[in-house]
Amino acid sequence: MNGEHHYHLRSTWTGDRGSGTSGYRDYDRAVTLEVDGKPAIAASADKPFRGDPAKWNPEELLLAALSECHLLSYLHACVTTGVVVTAYEDDASGTMQEDGNSGGAFTEVVLRPRVRVADESMVEAARAAHKQAREWCFIANSVNFPVRHEPEITVG
Structure with a gap:
């Protein structure tokens, strides 16, 4: 593709x-x-x-794009390695620093995916799939700040 x-x-x-x-x-x-x-x-x-806190803002949309891109890339990585994911939830956070000149930039995003896999034998491969997902994520490959991962893998 x-x-x-x-x-x-x-x-x-x-x-x-x-x-x-x-x-x-x-x-x-x-x-x-x-x-x-x-x-x-x-x-x-x-x-x-001076924005409306009830509406999505660009910073949240960037964070959402990174989280979703990693999720989709991760699911694909798991399929290719035989890991059966039965649940995935991410509590992502990002830090933006103003520069004092009416601008600023993100300095870091941390993704905290909580993944449930079907069997204990899949845990290590599930953990390793995050590295592959990071390499495949188009959005993470497009930003100039670190996107870290703090995954939690459970069996159920």
């Missing part, structure tokens, strides 16, 4: 309160994210940046 893949998204600012961006506090940070054929996502800036 080699090749170039293209993705398209429409971001629409919906936060004009009647005077556009006439002042920093005069507009809402509301955005609608849309991909054809899928439900729209109501998004905003994070609360410290």
Whole structure:
């Protein structure tokens, strides 16, 4: 499955309160994210940046992309090594540092997957599959900060 893949998204600012961006506090940070054929996502800036905390923000979406990409890559790695995964849940966290010049960057993301496998004999291979998943994850390979993994493997 080699090749170039293209993705398209429409971001629409919906936060004009009647005077556009006439002042920093005069507009809402509301955005609608849309991909054809899928439900729209109501998004905003994070609360410290005058956003709506009830809506998804770019930082959460980046964290979600990393977590989901690892999950999907991990499941594939497990299939190729004969590991039967019966449950997977991740409590991911990320750290972003402001630079003092109105910018900043993520400095680290930690994924904490809790994986349940079908048999005790699969535990070590299940643990090793996280390394393969990291190598396969398109999103993790696209960021310039560390994405660490702290997996927990159980049998059940």
